[in-house]
Amino acid sequence: MRILFVAAEASPIAKVGGMGDVVGALPKVLRKLGHDVRIIMPYYGFLPDKVDIPTEPVWWGDAMFQKFAVYETVLPETDVPLYLFGHPCFSGRSVYGGDDEYWRFTFFANGAAEFAWNYWKPQIIHCHDWHTGMIPVWMSDSPDVSTVFTIHNLAYQGPGREMLEQITWCPWHMQGDNAMAAGLQFANLVNTVSPTYAEQIKTPEYGENLHGLLSWISGKTRGIINGIDTEKYNPATDRLIAQNFTPKTIEKRRLNKVRLQEESGLEINRNAFLIGMVTRLVEQKGIDLVLQTLERFLAYTDAQLIILGTGDRFYETQLWEISARYRGRISVQLLHNETISRRVYSGIDAFLMPSRFEPCGISQMLAMRYGAIPIVRKTGGLVDTVPFFDPANEQGLGYCFDRYEPLDLYTCMIRAYEGFRFKGAWEKLQVRAMSQNFSWYRSSVEYIKMYREVIGEAPELTDKEQKIIDQKVK
Numbered sequence: 001m002r003i004l005f006v007a008a009e010a011s012p013i014a015k016v017g018g019m020g021d022v023v024g025a026l027p028k029v030l031r032k033l034g035h036d037v038r039i040i041m042p043y044y045g046f047l048p049d050k051v052d053i054p055t056e057p058v059w060w061g062d063a064m065f066q067k068f069a070v071y072e073t074v075l076p077e078t079d080v081p082l083y084l085f086g087h088p089c090f091s092g093r094s095v096y097g098g099d100d101e102y103w104r105f106t107f108f109a110n111g112a113a114e115f116a117w118n119y120w121k122p123q124i125i126h127c128h129d130w131h132t133g134m135i136p137v138w139m140s141d142s143p144d145v146s147t148v149f150t151i152h153n154l155a156y157q158g159p160g161r162e163m164l165e166q167i168t169w170c171p172w173h174m175q176g177d178n179a180m181a182a183g184l185q186f187a188n189l190v191n192t193v194s195p196t197y198a199e200q201i202k203t204p205e206y207g208e209n210l211h212g213l214l215s216w217i218s219g220k221t222r223g224i225i226n227g228i229d230t231e232k233y234n235p236a237t238d239r240l241i242a243q244n245f246t247p248k249t250i251e252k253r254r255l256n257k258v259r260l261q262e263e264s265g266l267e268i269n270r271n272a273f274l275i276g277m278v279t280r281l282v283e284q285k286g287i288d289l290v291l292q293t294l295e296r297f298l299a300y301t302d303a304q305l306i307i308l309g310t311g312d313r314f315y316e317t318q319l320w321e322i323s324a325r326y327r328g329r330i331s332v333q334l335l336h337n338e339t340i341s342r343r344v345y346s347g348i349d350a351f352l353m354p355s356r357f358e359p360c361g362i363s364q365m366l367a368m369r370y371g372a373i374p375i376v377r378k379t380g381g382l383v384d385t386v387p388f389f390d391p392a393n394e395q396g397l398g399y400c401f402d403r404y405e406p407l408d409l410y411t412c413m414i415r416a417y418e419g420f421r422f423k424g425a426w427e428k429l430q431v432r433a434m435s436q437n438f439s440w441y442r443s444s445v446e447y448i449k450m451y452r453e454v455i456g457e458a459p460e461l462t463d464k465e466q467k468i469i470d471q472k473v474k
């Protein structure tokens with residue numbers, strides 16, 4: 001199949017959060033399975049530092065009364081062709097933000113549609129989040145191009161209908177109050193990134209005002225759990241961490257904890273319960289719950305906390321302030337940094353993710369891959385990836401709580417803290433978490449079925465695909 005991914009992020013060169021992980025990893029796996037998958041994303045000002053880009057474009061196009069250039073390169077460390085949509089409006093140093101954000105990404109979506117009509121015509125355009133929401137609308141008049149739309153974050157819905165009508169072409173039959181809603185209505189198939197979240201978004205609590213529409217389109221909506229890039233994120237070979245280890249040599253992992261304590265200004269203490277977060281600092285991630293719980297938890301225990309994240313200034317300031325009061329016990333690093341993130345995952349004992357909502361969550365899977373035990377709220381993809389730990393039967397992978405309440409989080413953290421004291425049982429739990437298979441090969445099965453369905457083929461895997469997947473998902 002010929003598939004074009006259109007997205008604002010692609011790891012490792014332009015990643016803000018989990019969408020970048022998905023767009024950077026899934027095409028690689030689909031290509032290994034024999035499909036011609038390519039990516040188009042904006043040519044951000046920082047990209048020349050990260051990837052070789054030819055000076056000559058492969059194509060010039062027009063959209064929204066502007067000319068743009070498309071450059072062709074390859075996503076680093078893969079064989080995935082990457083097209084970069086070049087226009088001065090993307091020459092800034094950050095992916096999101098700025099007064100022209102809505103205009104800029106709608107222009108990108110329009111340019112990507114032109115590209116697909118005129119330069120490289122795929123059978124399927126795989127759209128990601130509101131930035132690409134208008135593409136299914138425009139493609140609804142092109143029966144030879146089908147569209148799949150993936151919801152990574154329903155909270156961001158893009159420009160409203162009125163603005164869309166002012167800046168771009170909205171056909172008379174277009175419905176939907178904003179770019180996200182338009183994409184949901186017009187895409188041939190829709191998916192979100194976990195089965196639980198696919199159900200939750202049909203309710204007012206999680207639907208971000210689109211629950212009515214999402215219930216209406218539930219017949220064409222799927223929930224497909226994300227994977228992680230298990231080649232890149234492999235504690236046995238990762239060169240960015242202090243000490244490599246495997247489930248069989250888990251004792252070696254301890255060195256990573258000590259190094260992390262040294263590097264982040266925490267007291268060096270092998271026995272302290274070290275909790276970590278690697279996250280965007282936004283409301284979704286439950287930072288307010290952490291702020292309400294933390295001091296009490298620190299008073300009761302000798303635990304330590306490391307937070308790596310950037311985001312809302314309010315949370316950044318609060319966390320910075322609290323870390324100044326608990327020197328040696330809390331380390332807050334207001335950065336986006338891939339190397340530090342892996343050193344955190346490989347050194348902490350437990351990974352904290354008390355999300356208000358969570359479409360899937362990739363960080364908890366990365367944490368488990370590196371032997372850190374998740375403490376999570378039972379919501380969205382966290383339900384599907386972190387079964388609760390039952391010490392009596394030695395089952396499950398993490399500590400979970402239900403209600404979005406400080407007391408519930410507190411109790412859950414205390415349970416984890418107490419669990420950590422039983423070193424033997426904790427190590428077994430770590431080994432179990434590390435031995436899970438979160439590979440994209442597993443999740444690619446559902447994507448392939450969805451792609452086949454959308455172009456009218458039987459949604460089954462070929463023998464060749466099945467064989468490759470069986471080899472990878474042992």
Ligand SMILES: Nc1ncnc2c1ncn2[C@@H]1O[C@H](COP(=O)(O)OP(=O)(O)O[C@H]2O[C@H](CO)[C@@H](O)[C@H](O)[C@H]2O)[C@@H](O)[C@H]1O
Pocket residue numbers: 016017018019021022151152153193226278279280308309310335336337338341358359360361362363364366381
């Ligand atoms: N400061 C920092 N430094 C370095 N790395 C950092 C970082 N902050 C975050 N990251 C990295 O960004 C990624 C975060 O991915 P998540 O899926 O957990 O959440 P996010 O909300 O961004 O994604 C959204 O999209 C994804 C993809 O579909 C869904 O899984 C998720 O539920 C949805 O909210 C992880 O790879 C993490 O390591």
